[in-house]
Amino acid sequence: MSQQVAVVVFDGFELLDACGPMELLGALADQFAIAVVGPTTAPVRSTQGPRLCVDTTYADAPVADIVLVPGGRGTRELVDDHDFLAWLRTWASAATLVSSVCTGSALLGAAGLLDGYRATSNKRALAWVMEQAPQVRWEAQARWVEDRDRWTSSGIAAGLDMTVALVASLCGDETAMELARTLELEPNRDPTRDPFAAS
């Protein structure tokens, strides 16, 4: 049976944060089924302009196997939205695996979902992200961080690398590398190699 992947979108989500991982997981349609989860059934506008359709609302979203939270400009408001954070904490806590790309980790952190975990985020936004969740062990140099059932990536394009690693973890290395070849993608496979870490 395929794993249910729920991607949480909101006004001002970063387009590639969501669509990079969805491309990779969606290309393995026999293993992953993707649902886009939004505040209402209305389309959600990305920071870049294009709008994604919503498959199910926050209120109606069933428990997912894998939750993925993108970053983007919209996170700046959402870290102060206590209703959203309360919903995210309760709903995502029931998932097997919770992941984020870029400043999506600020939302996970603010919701308490990274308490006691190691995590990373967009390197230019890291100071702000750390303020949202000081109880998290933030890593300033990491392309992505896997800590038990929490996977967080660095900025935007790092979500592609994290997702290749996630596929390798869930489906095996051969499947992940064949997927990358299909996408003509050269992933960074070393989570500690972070060319964008603050020097």
Add this chain to the structure above:
Amino acid sequence: MSQQVAVVVFDGFELLDACGPMELLGALADQFAIAVVGPTTAPVRSTQGPRLCVDTTYADAPVADIVLVPGGRGTRELVDDHDFLAWLRTWASAATLVSSVCTGSALLGAAGLLDGYRATSNKRALAWVMEQAPQVRWEAQARWVEDRDRWTSSGIAAGLDMTVALVASLCGDETAMELARTLELEPNRDPTRDPFAAS
């Protein structure tokens, strides 16, 4: 004034083919304005599942500065859709620059938009793509090909590299590299370095 970018979507477009370039161009909102152009005003489903909203229909789409055509499973039917190809040829011919990602070049080729040009495409699909437009000078080893006002990229993730090069060409190298850093993207900047070329 910003350049108008029109991204042509259709049932079964490849999600990252469209969203990778839209992320890059959309991040330069003062320089590029993106419109998603679809068959009707209804949302369009990607090969991977997620649906994009349409800003304007094929019939109503104004002339764009830059046209981008993604690939995906849907191209297999569209190369035989003479109404679509006739529309694409007429409408895209009026653009300043016409580009494609992956098997999007099969659509440009079938529409006659690459006649007399050098072009490339997804390397695993290249034999099929070449059949659609034998009068094009297809390059079997190229991450992307820039030939005058036609830019075509190799498979899926290659669209990110091509778009960085396109931004460098239109906005300067400094803007392109700062954009890549913002995205934490390490682009392949050499169009002749193609790790996925058939050996």
